[in-house]
Amino acid sequence: MKSKLEKLTADIKQIFDKNFTRYANPKHVHHFQGWHDVFWHNHPYVRKCHLKIIDRMEDRKLWLLHINIFPAEGYDFPILGCDVVSGPNKISGSFFDYSPVLNKAHPMMKHFENETADLSWKRPRPLPDWATPIFSKNMIAAGAVKEEEVDQFCEVTIKLIEWYVNNLEEYAKPTKIDIKPMLNRYCINQKKNDKLHKSIIAMGVPEDKKDDYVNNVLFEEIG
Amino acid sequence: MTNNLKELTWEHHKSAERTEFTSVILSGEISPKLYYEYLCAQHECYSALEEAVELPAEYETVFRAGAIMEDMDELASLYGLEPPEEYESVSEYVEHINNLAAADDNDGLLAHLYVRHFGDMSGGQIIRTRVPGAGTMYDFDDIDNLKTGIRGLLTDEMAIEAGVCFQFVEQMFNELLHKNDYYFNNEYAQSVGTKFYDEEEMMDE
Numbered sequence: 001m002k003s004k005l006e007k008l009t010a011d012i013k014q015i016f017d018k019n020f021t022r023y024a025n026p027k028h029v030h031h032f033q034g035w036h037d038v039f040w041h042n043h044p045y046v047r048k049c050h051l052k053i054i055d056r057m058e059d060r061k062l063w064l065l066h067i068n069i070f071p072a073e074g075y076d077f078p079i080l081g082c083d084v085v086s087g088p089n090k091i092s093g094s095f096f097d098y099s100p101v102l103n104k105a106h107p108m109m110k111h112f113e114n115e116t117a118d119l120s121w122k123r124p125r126p127l128p129d130w131a132t133p134i135f136s137k138n139m140i141a142a143g144a145v146k147e148e149e150v151d152q153f154c155e156v157t158i159k160l161i162e163w164y165v166n167n168l169e170e171y172a173k174p175t176k177i178d179i180k181p182m183l184n185r186y187c188i189n190q191k192k193n194d195k196l197h198k199s200i201i202a203m204g205v206p207e208d209k210k211d212d213y214v215n216n217v218l219f220e221e222i223g
Numbered sequence: 224m225t226n227n228l229k230e231l232t233w234e235h236h237k238s239a240e241r242t243e244f245t246s247v248i249l250s251g252e253i254s255p256k257l258y259y260e261y262l263c264a265q266h267e268c269y270s271a272l273e274e275a276v277e278l279p280a281e282y283e284t285v286f287r288a289g290a291i292m293e294d295m296d297e298l299a300s301l302y303g304l305e306p307p308e309e310y311e312s313v314s315e316y317v318e319h320i321n322n323l324a325a326a327d328d329n330d331g332l333l334a335h336l337y338v339r340h341f342g343d344m345s346g347g348q349i350i351r352t353r354v355p356g357a358g359t360m361y362d363f364d365d366i367d368n369l370k371t372g373i374r375g376l377l378t379d380e381m382a383i384e385a386g387v388c389f390q391f392v393e394q395m396f397n398e399l400l401h402k403n404d405y406y407f408n409n410e411y412a413q414s415v416g417t418k419f420y421d422e423e424e425m426m427d428e
Contacts, residue, residue, distance in 0.1 A: 102387065103319070104326035133380060177390050181383045 001150065002063055005086060008154045009053060009065055012161055016040050019165045020049050027216040030209045037217070045172045047072040047183075052218070056203060061087050064199075066218070069164070070183055075172040076102040078109055078136070079186055080164050082157060085199075091145035093125060094153050096160065097135045101182045108164065108171050113138045115160060119152065121145070130192035134185060180222050187219035226374070228337060231382035235389035244396035251353035252407045257399065258354050259298040260307045264395055265360075266291045269339065271317040275324035276332040278373075285340050285369050290360040297356045307402070312394040319391065323384075334384035337377055338392070344370060355408075 020040035028037055034056040040049040047070045054064040062085070069080040078098035085093040098112040113136075121142035127135065145153055190196070191214060200210045215221075229236075239245060247253050248261070269288045278285070298304055323331040344366045351358035363369060400406065 100326070103322045104328050104331065105322040176394060177387055181386055185383055 001086060001089060001091070002057055004150055004154060005063060005065065005084060005091075008158060009051070011158050012067065013038065013051065015158075015162055015165055016049055016051065020046060025050075025217060027220065028213075030205075030213055032203065032205055032209075034203075041072075042168070043072075045072055045075050045077070045168045046070070047222075048220075050218075054203070057088065060203065062203075063087075067161075071101060071172065071179065073179060074174060074176075076106070076175045076177070076179060077168065077172045078106055078112075079183070080161065081135075082161070084153075089146070091150060091153070092143060094142050094145050095125075095140060096153075096157055097139035098160070098164065099135050099139075099186060101179050102175055102177055103173070106171070106173075108167065109136055109138070111163065111167075112136065112160060115163075116140060116156065119156060121149065128193070130189045134189045184221045187221050190219045191215070226377050226379050226381075228377055228379065228382055228385060231379060232338070232385045232389065235386050239389055239393055239396075242393055242396045244400055247400070247406045248350060249353055250407070253354060254403075254405050254408050255298055255302045255355040256304055257403045257406055258356075259295065259302070259304045260403065261399055262291055262295045262298070262360075263306050264310050264313045264399065266295060267313050268316050268320075268391075268395075271320040272332065272335050272339065275320055276336055277329050278333075278336070278376075282369060282372050284364050285336075285344075285373065287340065287343060287360050290362065293359045294356050297359075301356070310395060310398050310402075312391065312398045316391040316395070319387070330378070330381055331384045333373075333376055334381035335388045336373070337381065338385050338388040340373075341370065 016038075017040075020042040022038065022040050025037070025039045028039070034054055036053045036055070038051045040051075041047065042049070049069045050067065052064075052066040054062065056062045064086070065082065065084040067080065067082040071077050071079065078100055081095070081097050081099055083093065083095045084091055098106075098109050100106060100109060116138055119140070121140070123142060123144040125141040125143045127139070127141060140153070140156070142149070142153070196214065197210065200214070201207065205213075244261075247257070266288060269286075269291055273286045273288050295306075299306075320332065320335065323335075343361060344363055347361045348366075351361035
């Protein structure tokens with residue numbers, strides 16, 4: 001299981017390195033055991049691309065992948081979000097979405113819908129209240145992912161990340177509308193996820209450092 | 224059902240009120256041509272929105288596209304005005320409304336209805352006394368009943384989309400002023416020494 005997810009992560013990093021530029025996020029000041037954060041941007045379209053891994057499989061039987069790509073101001077295209085929470089033998093939660101910003105019928109979302117229409121998951125995960133206003137109706141949300149479903153998830157994830165990155169120039173639509181409220185709503189709602197906070201605390205991270213990381217690195221709101 | 228949409232969109236509301244176009248329209252001296260072009264732009268926006276939004280039949284008397292057309296016809300007939308070329312801000316707005324409809328986002332469409340139609344039922348009642356023509360678009364059958372009924376369909380979650388609507392409105396205001404040299408009616412413009420529409424001069428050119 002872990003080797004498949006590590007291969008997926010390496011492939012994703014390769015795509016980002018090929019298309020984006022890495023930078024050191026000055027707000028990322030806390031470093032915790034097993035945590036690995038990488039940041040990229042891509043002028044003028046991408047404000048922030050963040051890939052995070054938590055590898056505590058040895059002591060806590062937990063491996064986690066988080067990816068977000070946020071559009072830069074002045075451009076309208078969906079936010080890319082991917083989360084995987086895994087134990088040694090199964091993925092307990094796998095999520096992937098192109099989430100709308102201004103245009104809720106954005107052609108990139110149509111592509112996502114087409115690519116995922118025929119996929120099914122044995123244990124689809126219902127979305128909580130904080131999630132429904134920000135994610136697309138076609139979001140992948142599956143629990144208890146094992147065996148061939150892991151391969152399916154990895155295949156569609158790499159395919160959709162590659163397509164997203166390679167098609168930004170064509171589909172990043174310039175807009176005069178201020179997209180900050182939509183980007184901030186995405187972050188505000190993500191922070192309403194109790195599991196996010198509890199899982200970080202459960203890894204022994206002090207409350208103040210957890211808040212600092214969540215508010216300034218993971219889901220930073222912009223003014 | 225109650226909501227705080229008014230408070231949540233207050234900054235956008237004040238920003239729209241502070242625009243130069245709003246001061247021109249509230250001056251009571253706006254040129255018939257500029258106001259006519261404003262109506263033409265509004266007609267496109269309202270037609271797209273009212274075509275797309277799903278509203279209980281009992282509230283459909285709030286729709287304005289027909290009344291705006293009446294006001295346009297009146298001014299065109301009185302002043303011999305021709306419809307303007309398409310405004311970019313209007314085309315982008317119509318596209319945005321069509322995208323909300325394509326995404327089955329009726330709440331998003333209701334947010335636009337809140338900004339536009341509640342504005343017409345509120346501040347619009349002052350505007351109607353200061354613009355050329357009969358101002359049919361500001362005639363509503365029962366404002367209190369319409370406001371109460373439609374307010375029941377609104378939620379705080381619509382605030383962000385309402386903010387988008389306000390931004391499109393401001394873009395349209397700016398474009399209207401940018402494409403018109405003469406903001407005020409001739410008599411007023413001459414009295415305050417600003418530019419006015421000189422028919423003879425225009426014919427000489």
